[in-house]
Amino acid sequence: xxxxxxxxxxxxxxxxxxxxxxxxxxxxxxxxxxxxxxxxxxxxxxxxxxxxxxxxxxxxxxxxxxxxxxxxxxxxxxxxxxxxxxxxxxxxxxxxxxxxxxxxxxxxxxxxxxxxxxxxxxxxxxxxxxxxxxxxxxxxxxxxxxxxxxxxxxxxxxxxxxxxxxxxxxxxxxxxxxxxxxxxxxxxxxxxxxxxxxxxxxxxxxxxxx
Ligand code: C5P
Numbered sequence: 001x002x003x004x005x006x007x008x009x010x011x012x013x014x015x016x017x018x019x020x021x022x023x024x025x026x027x028x029x030x031x032x033x034x035x036x037x038x039x040x041x042x043x044x045x046x047x048x049x050x051x052x053x054x055x056x057x058x059x060x061x062x063x064x065x066x067x068x069x070x071x072x073x074x075x076x077x078x079x080x081x082x083x084x085x086x087x088x089x090x091x092x093x094x095x096x097x098x099x100x101x102x103x104x105x106x107x108x109x110x111x112x113x114x115x116x117x118x119x120x121x122x123x124x125x126x127x128x129x130x131x132x133x134x135x136x137x138x139x140x141x142x143x144x145x146x147x148x149x150x151x152x153x154x155x156x157x158x159x160x161x162x163x164x165x166x167x168x169x170x171x172x173x174x175x176x177x178x179x180x181x182x183x184x185x186x187x188x189x190x191x192x193x194x195x196x197x198x199x200x201x202x203x204x205x206x207x208x209x210x
Contacts, residue, residue, distance in 0.1 A: 007045045008082035009037045012052035014070045016095035019104045027168045028090035030054035035196035036086050037062045043200045048080040070118035085127035123151040134158040144178035155179050165189045
C-alpha cells in the first residue's frame with residue numbers, strides 16, 4: 001500500500017446512563033471489532049479503534065479511544081478523520097432523556113423511563129467508505145441490503161446472532177457479505193479474526209475496483 005489509509009473501527013457496546021450507577025446497555029464484548037482492528041493494522045492500515053466499555057487488550061499498532069455513550073462514540077469517530085469506517089459496535093439506539101448527577105433514590109424514580117433516540121453513527125458519519133454490520137435474529141440478508149442503501153455502505157456484514165457458533169461473546173461467526181445491489185457472499189463458520197481478515201481483503205479489492 002503506497003499511502004497508509006486511515007481506518008476507524010467502532011467496537012463493543014455503549015452505555016447510556018440514567019444516573020452515575022445505572023445504565024442501558026447490551027452484552028456486546030467487542031471481539032469482532034477488536035479482530036477487525038488487528039487484521040487492518042496487520043494489513044498496513046493506520047487504525048483508530050473507538051471502543052465502548054469492554055475488557056479486551058488493544059491490538060498491536062492500533063490507537064485506541066475509549067468511550068462510554070453513543071454520542072461520545074460518534075464524536076470520536078468523526079474526530080478520527082478516517083478514509084474508512086467499519087462499524088461493529090452494538091450502539092444503544094436510545095438513551096434516557098436525562099442523566100441525574102447523583103444516584104437516584106428509589107422514591108425519586110417514577111417507574112417510567114423516558115427515552116430519546118441516539119444518533120445513528122454509521123448512517124450520519126461523513127467517512128467516505130463505510131462498512132456496517134447487520135445482526136439479526138433470523139434471515140439477515142434482506143435487512144442488510146436495506147441497511148446498505150439506507151446508510152450508504154460499500155457492503156454490510158450480516159449475521160444471524162441466534163445461529164449456532166455466532167453471536168455475542170463467542171469466538172466464531174457465520175456471516176454473509178451483502179452488497180447494495182443484492183449480491184450476497186456467504187462465508188463458512190469462521191473465527192472472528194478470520195472474518196476480520198476477509199473484511200479487510202474485501203476492502204482492498206473494493207479499493208482496486210475504484
Ligand atoms: O440499524 P442497525 O442498528 O441494525 O445497524 C447496525 C449497524 O449500524 C452496525 O454497523 C452498527 O455498528 C451501526 N450503528 C451505529 N449507530 C447506531 C446504530 C447502529 O453506528 N446508533
